[in-house]
Amino acid sequence: MTDSRPLQPGEIPSDATVPKVVVSRISLYLRELQRLQAAGQQTISSSQLGTLLGFSDAQVRKDLGFFGQFGYPGVGYRCEELISAMRDILGTNHAWPVVMLGVGNLGQALLGYRGFGRQNFSIEAAFDADPAKVGQVIQGVRVHPLDELPAIVKSRGIRLGMIVVPAERAQEAADRLVSAGIEGIVNFAPVTLTLPPHVQSVSVDLAIELEQLSFAVTSQLAKASL
């Protein structure tokens, strides 16, 4: 079926061919707009937004163009409106309950990470194989035994899960999430997971930021020594 009416702001294109890299820039735009709004700024132009993040204004307009028409002639974008549209795009205009598998040091740190709540994600329940951890309440989140995962996912309508177990147990954790009905997985373990095609996943690689920094420091040195 061909659908030729123009997109409404925030509407997801029905052909769903938005490149991943565009979606990741939407997160960056959103974060910058949230900072600007917190500082009291009401409107912004594509070139201001681009400059703050190191992109061209054409890039900003093209990225937003995937999702509709947002700006006003002579005004630019209204921060509040664009933030709301971006949350619609990303699907974070409503709260997402999340389960976490693995409550080691990283898991415990993530339970206390305030950045999740700010973007509308809330870790509802944690799970661990270690009987010593089961029953504990960490940062307000209860640690359950693994066999309670399917019932909790189902009864609370949870669709997203985080894997924070050691690398060698990550695939088993993924299998458990998949059979419990989870649709999206954030993987903090440094291994590639095998997943059925209907389950989405993203991996977190904490060394990427250090590499970017190493480049910045190295290339600045190259500049300084010219």
Added chain:
Amino acid sequence: MTDSRPLQPGEIPSDATVPKVVVSRISLYLRELQRLQAAGQQTISSSQLGTLLGFSDAQVRKDLGFFGQFGYPGVGYRCEELISAMRDILGTNHAWPVVMLGVGNLGQALLGYRGFGRQNFSIEAAFDADPAKVGQVIQGVRVHPLDELPAIVKSRGIRLGMIVVPAERAQEAADRLVSAGIEGIVNFAPVTLTLPPHVQSVSVDLAIELEQLSFAVTSQLAKASL
């Protein structure tokens, strides 16, 4: 001074105007190539590499073109050579010692994170204000009192630092790193730091991956319901 000779592979362009987003894709290419090499693959084309990461072959060639000429006609890229060139570009062809400020849950988790060592980063010393933590050795790394920071940075020639303290103490930690002579900072605290222009920094936002996942799950749902 104008320098018109062609770039050698891995050489950083002297005008240093490589967009940040290109540098972040170099990290992604490198990680994918490392995976392929570990699986025994010797060569790869720009379109294969692009397909694996969701970019066009033109994008891959354009990104690499910032840094020189790497491929061979009819062969594509040699994985080992391209990995080595990308490490030259990113500056990770040699080991980077790193200091860490803050040894709470997240800090302790990062001390055990094997992904850093794999990309040539090694946390050499950790620092904490808590006297109960000072003197401990965690994952082979000793925790020092904060006042030892300048001497250790200087004597070991350390240029990179990680901030893993609570948000309200992140700026103080940054100031300490800067006055100790650190040139690049990875900030895990969810606040914006004020830094002198000669100090580079990158921020880690752990909610970005969840947003990308929320988009993927939401847009898949939109597709399925058409």
